[in-house]
Structures are given as structure tokens and as C-alpha cells.
Amino acid sequence: MRGLFIKGERSVEIKDVDRPALDGHNDILVEVHAVAQNPPDSFSLLGSPGKPGNRLGSDYAGVVVESKSDCVKIGDRVCGMVSGNHSPHQGSFAEYLATSADLTIKIPSAMSFQCASTLGMSLFTAIQALFLKSPLALDPNHTKAVLIWGASTAIGMYAVQLAHISGIKIVATTSERNKDLISSLGAHIVFDYKDADVVEKVRESTNDNVTFAIDCVGSPETLKSTVACASDAQSATVHTVLPPAKDFKAKASSNVVFSLVHSGFAEDLSWANYLFPRPVTMEEMMQERKEAVAFFGYDRGTIPGLLRDEILKTTPIVATSKGLENILPWLLKMEKGEIRAGKVVHLLKE
Numbered sequence: 446m447r448g449l450f451i452k453g454e455r456s457v458e459i460k461d462v463d464r465p466a467l468d469g470h471n472d473i474l475v476e477v478h479a480v481a482q483n484p485p486d487s488f489s490l491l492g493s494p495g496k497p498g499n500r501l502g503s504d505y506a507g508v509v510v511e512s513k514s515d516c517v518k519i520g521d522r523v524c525g526m527v528s529g530n531h532s533p534h535q536g537s538f539a540e541y542l543a544t545s546a547d548l549t550i551k552i553p554s555a556m557s558f559q560c561a562s563t564l565g566m567s568l569f570t571a572i573q574a575l576f577l578k579s580p581l582a583l584d585p586n587h588t589k590a591v592l593i594w595g596a597s598t599a600i601g602m603y604a605v606q607l608a609h610i611s612g613i614k615i616v617a618t619t620s621e622r623n624k625d626l627i628s629s630l631g632a633h634i635v636f637d638y639k640d641a642d643v644v645e646k647v648r649e650s651t652n653d654n655v656t657f658a659i660d661c662v663g664s665p666e667t668l669k670s671t672v673a674c675a676s677d678a679q680s681a682t683v684h685t686v687l688p689p690a691k692d693f694k695a696k697a698s699s700n701v702v703f704s705l706v707h708s709g710f711a712e713d714l715s716w717a718n719y720l721f722p723r724p725v726t727m728e729e730m731m732q733e734r735k736e737a738v739a740f741f742g743y744d745r746g747t748i749p750g751l752l753r754d755e756i757l758k759t760t761p762i763v764a765t766s767k768g769l770e771n772i773l774p775w776l777l778k779m780e781k782g783e784i785r786a787g788k789v790v791h792l793l794k795e
């Protein structure tokens with residue numbers, strides 16, 4: 446089969462390799478119809494965790510062509526994420542991929558492969574931040590505001606919807622042009638992150654009551670602003686999607702938590718050890734995986750039901766292209782920050 450591999454800095458090559466074999470962990474083989482791209486697919490072309498020879502890609506949607514699973518059959522339409530970019534063996538930018546049935550989502554019959562392909566890394570990361578790593582966040586008794594900084598990131602758009610579905614008051618930041626979009630997804634109060642007074646406005650509107658926040662961008666500036674919005678008087682959790690800079694100092698009332706979506710797979714994570722102050726243990730990852738399965742689980746988890754009932758919507762698709770050979774220019778556009786408020790999707794099968 447053909448797959449897309451890192452060749453060097455900002456360059457890729459298509460190689461013919463064997464189809465992945467099924468093992469204990471990866472119990473279904475999927476023929477990939479559409480893939481969506483994420484920033485890690487793009488920055489892996491610049492080095493860590495990308496190395497020449499690594500297979501690219503995380504998100505996919507396709508059809509099961511081989512199965513050792515008791516719940517997923519040949520011919521089923523599935524989507525999700527694989528832990529790509531960091532080894533030659535896994536990556537969704539390929540004609541076939543092997544994955545674990547219980548971390549897939551059954552694609553609703555009315556949903557296209559294109560839309561389904563956006564339900565991978567961003568959705569999983571939003572779930573990890575809101576539910577798997579931060580029990581504080583979606584406690585049904587949690588009446589305080591949740592702040593979602595960078596709500597028009599793909600992660601942010603899923604986080605807003607999931608928090609809204611959970612009945613939580615959401616304060617969000619986004620650019621002026623995406624305010625209506627973010628309100629339509631369920632945010633109650635939306636501020637422009639470029640406004641010089643944005644931190645003061647968030648604090649005033651929430652009355653020092655933000656005890657959980659997600660920085661969905663992860664830059665030093667956005668983390669600083671997100672922490673500044675969190676409560677001074679109460680203890681707060683601030684989740685970030687990229688590791689804080691080594692010299693970053695949060696205020697005493699804020700606990701800053703970074704997690705990597707890949708830990709939910711409970712596979713070898715030693716390639717990512719450099720991102721953490723201490724390695725994540727297999728025991729922690731197994732617990733996280735168990736909780737993640739309750740969200741996915743092919744057709745058994747919460748997410749397939751929300752999609753089937755059209756309560757959870759996929760993110761906008763801002764561009765599509767066809768074929769492995771046309772992916773690189775879009776990864777380079779993503780590196781330059783030219784992809785806004787939506788996903789780029791590549792069709793790999795007619």
C-alpha cells in the first residue's frame with residue numbers, strides 16, 4: 446500500500462509499504478477514505494517528534510476491511526485518530542491503517558467520510574482536557590464558568606460543544622470574525638482575544654469565578670492570559686494543549702495541567718518523554734484509555750450517540766484536496782497559521 450512519510454525538513458515522500466498487520470491491540474484494518482490534518486502533522490516536518498522515515502497523519506475516516514473485533518465488522522464505516530508522526534509504523538496518511546475498534550466511532554449513515562475525518566485528534570484532545578484529566582471540569586454540580594481560550598481552534602470548537610452539552614456556562618475567546626460561530630456552538634459570553642482588555646473583560650464577566658479553563662492554543666502568551674483570567678480567590682485548573690515553557694510561573698491559585706492526547710492510547714509513549722516533567726506511567730495511561738473507551742467504543746460510547754442524534758456537530762471544513770501527493774502544501778499552509786476556524790480534509794479514495 447502507499448503511505449506518506451517524512452523525508453526531511455518540510456519534505457515528504459510517498460512509499461510503498463506492507464499493509465499493517467493486526468495484533469492484540471490493533472484489531473481492525475481500515476481502508477482510508479478521507480483524512481483531516483492537525484498541527485502536529487505539520488510541525489512534525491520540522492523535527493520532534495518527526496524524523497525522516499516516520500509515517501504521517503493522525504485523523505481518518507474509512508471502511509473496515511479486516512476485523513478481529515467482536516463489535517466491528519467488515520464493511521463498517523469508522524473514524525477516529527491513530528498515534529501517527531512519531532514512527533514508521535503508524536500514521537493515517539496511507540491507504541490502510543490498523544487501529545483499535547474500541548477507540549473508533551461508528552460514522553452515522555447520513556455523515557460523509559469528509560466530515561467524519563474531522564472527529565479525530567481535536568475531539569479526543571477536547572475530551573481529554575474536559576473529562577479525562579480534569580474531574581473538576583464537568584462535575585454536574587459545577588456551577589462556575591469554564592473558560593475556553595482560542596475557541597475557534599478545532600479543539601476549542603469541540604470543547605465548547607461538549608461543555609455546552611454538559612450544561613456548563615462557557616466564556617470563550619476567539620477573533621472578532623468567529624464570534625457568531627462560537628456563540629452558535631454554545632458559548633454564553635464571547636470575547637475577542639485581540640482586545641487589549643480581554644483579560645479584564647473575562648474576569649469582570651465571571652466575577653473571579655473561573656475555576657477551570659482550557660488554553661486551546663498553547664503559546665506562552667495564551668497560557669499567560671488564560672491563567673490571568675482564572676480565579677485568584679479559589680483554586681483553579683488551567684489545562685494547556687502544549688507544554689508550558691520551563692520558566693513559566695503560574696499564580697499560586699492555578700494548577701497548570703498539560704496532557705498529550707496520545708496517552709489515551711496506552712501505547713509506548715517514550716517518544717514523548719521530553720514533553721513531560723516525568724514520564725506518564727502505563728498504569729495512568731490504561732486508566733485513561735478505559736475512560737476514553739466510554740466516550741468512543743464504536744457505537745457504544747457517548748460520542749456516537751451525540752453524533753447520531755445530531756447534537757454534536759463536526760467542525761467546518763475550510764478546504765479539501767485529493768490524494769497523498771497533494772497533502773504537503775496544506776501542511777505548510779498550516780505551519781504558517783493560514784488555516785483558520787476549520788479543517789483541511791484530503792480525500793484518499795474516490
Ligand SMILES: NC(=O)c1ccc[n+]([C@@H]2O[C@H](COP(=O)([O-])OP(=O)(O)OC[C@H]3O[C@@H](n4cnc5c(N)ncnc54)[C@H](OP(=O)(O)O)[C@@H]3O)[C@@H](O)[C@H]2O)c1
Pocket residue numbers: 483484485566567570594595596597598599600601618619620621623638661662663667685686687704705706707784785786787
Ligand atoms: N495536547 C495534545 O495532545 C494536542 C493535540 C492536538 C493539537 N494540539 C495543539 O493544540 C493547538 C490547537 O490545535 P487545533 O488543531 O485545535 O488548532 P487549529 O484548529 O489549527 O487552530 C487554528 C485557530 O487558532 C486560533 N488562534 C490562533 N492564535 C490564537 C490566539 N493567540 N488566541 C486565540 N486563538 C488563536 C485561530 O482563531 P481565529 O481564526 O479566531 O483567529 C485559528 O482559527 C495546537 O498548538 C496544537 O499543536 C495539542
